[in-house]
Amino acid sequence: MAKAAKRAPGGAVAGGRKAAAGAEAGGAEKAAPAKKKAASAKSPATKKAAGAKTAAKKAATTKAATKKAATRKAGATNVTTKKAIKKKPVAVPEKATADVKGASGVKTVSAKPPAAESRTALVRRARRIDRELAEVFPYAHPELDFDNPFQLVVATVLSAQTTDLRVNQTTPALFAKYPTPEDLAAANPEEVEEILRPTGFFRAKTKSVMGLSKALVENYGGEVPGRLEDLVKLPGVGRKTAFVVLGNAFGRPGITVDTHFQRLVRRWQWTEQTDPDKIEAEIGALFPKSDWTDLSHHVIWHGRRICHARKPACGACPIAPLCPAYGEGETDPEKAKKLLKYEKGGFPGQRLNPPQSYLDAGGKPAPPLGAG
Numbered sequence: 001m002a003k004a005a006k007r008a009p010g011g012a013v014a015g016g017r018k019a020a021a022g023a024e025a026g027g028a029e030k031a032a033p034a035k036k037k038a039a040s041a042k043s044p045a046t047k048k049a050a051g052a053k054t055a056a057k058k059a060a061t062t063k064a065a066t067k068k069a070a071t072r073k074a075g076a077t078n079v080t081t082k083k084a085i086k087k088k089p090v091a092v093p094e095k096a097t098a099d100v101k102g103a104s105g106v107k108t109v110s111a112k113p114p115a116a117e118s119r120t121a122l123v124r125r126a127r128r129i130d131r132e133l134a135e136v137f138p139y140a141h142p143e144l145d146f147d148n149p150f151q152l153v154v155a156t157v158l159s160a161q162t163t164d165l166r167v168n169q170t171t172p173a174l175f176a177k178y179p180t181p182e183d184l185a186a187a188n189p190e191e192v193e194e195i196l197r198p199t200g201f202f203r204a205k206t207k208s209v210m211g212l213s214k215a216l217v218e219n220y221g222g223e224v225p226g227r228l229e230d231l232v233k234l235p236g237v238g239r240k241t242a243f244v245v246l247g248n249a250f251g252r253p254g255i256t257v258d259t260h261f262q263r264l265v266r267r268w269q270w271t272e273q274t275d276p277d278k279i280e281a282e283i284g285a286l287f288p289k290s291d292w293t294d295l296s297h298h299v300i301w302h303g304r305r306i307c308h309a310r311k312p313a314c315g316a317c318p319i320a321p322l323c324p325a326y327g328e329g330e331t332d333p334e335k336a337k338k339l340l341k342y343e344k345g346g347f348p349g350q351r352l353n354p355p356q357s358y359l360d361a362g363g364k365p366a367p368p369l370g371a372g
Contacts (some may be wrong), residue, residue, distance in 0.1 A: 208236030
């Protein structure tokens with residue numbers, strides 16, 4: 001009994017330990033679901049926080065991208081603004097008309113050359129310019145007075161380094177005294193020089209016209225030949241003079257590359273050549289051969305009346321929308337009109353005896369030498 005009694009407290013202790021262990025285990029079991037529940041309760045909150053963090057990160061990235069795009073756009077705007085300042089938009093006439101003064105419609109364009117213009121586009125633009133000029137100058141003609149091929153070849157030689165007007169005022173006296181190649185070939189050089197003095201370089205010109213007259217008499221029976229290869233053999237006659245004679249005295253197409261023609265075809269970017277023969281070849285390739293003579297008249301007339309060398313009348317130009325050099329001259333329409341010459345400005349032309357078509361269009365004949 002004493003032993004049993006002794007064990008009892010030990011068993012009680014053991015039982016107590018077991019009970020305590022059981023209670024501890026039970027508490028742990030109870031705590032586990034609580035923890036799980038707490039973890040479950042915490043999980044949505046954590047996910048929500050993570051989602052918010054991701055959203056914030058995305059927003060920051062979007063903001064940075066927006067800022068970057070805005071910076072680029074601002075840079076582009078600055079560049080555009082600088083370009084806009086550099087090449088200011090200007091108003092140009094919308095459509096070519098036969099009456100330059102009547103070109104009142106305007107549209108805003110940038111004065112810049114055609115970018116990377118193809119060969120086909122160049123041909124189309126060049127031919128359209130010629131068509132427009134044909135409407136503006138339907139009466140275009142050679143601005144030298146002549147009655148026959150001999151008079152034309154002599155007058156063209158004399159036109160070097162002077163105006164057609166001065167030649168037209170001089171040749172009546174020359175041809176009245178020496179009407180044929182035979183007469184001029186046998187003339188007294190000093191008398192011819194005195195007649196030609198107003199044209200400038202009169203000694204050299206006397207030598208040329210007397211020399212070509214002698215060549216006509218000796219080699220061509222006193223007649224002007226109708227072939228290029230023969231004409232260029234005459235003293236003082238080059239390709240330009242030869243084409244003037246062929247186109248206007250014989251009706252054979254030719255391109256006259258004078259100073260006005262050279263200047264305008266480069267200004268219009270039809271060619272970059274500076275050599276007259278190369279210009280002739282390149283421009284000839286842009287047009288049908290049948291158009292060459294009239295094309296020469298249109299371009300030269302436009303250069304003399306509107307598209308001047310130093311101060312072109314851009315504001316009164318009927319082909320301004322097609323011109324890559326628009327803006328080089330006066331763009332104000334009223335100021336530009338004051339720059340127009342000859343019939344376009346209300347002044348007499350260069351011929352003393354112009355064609356009737358010119359007079360019908362309002363052109364005025366030039367005054368004789370000494371008349372003003």
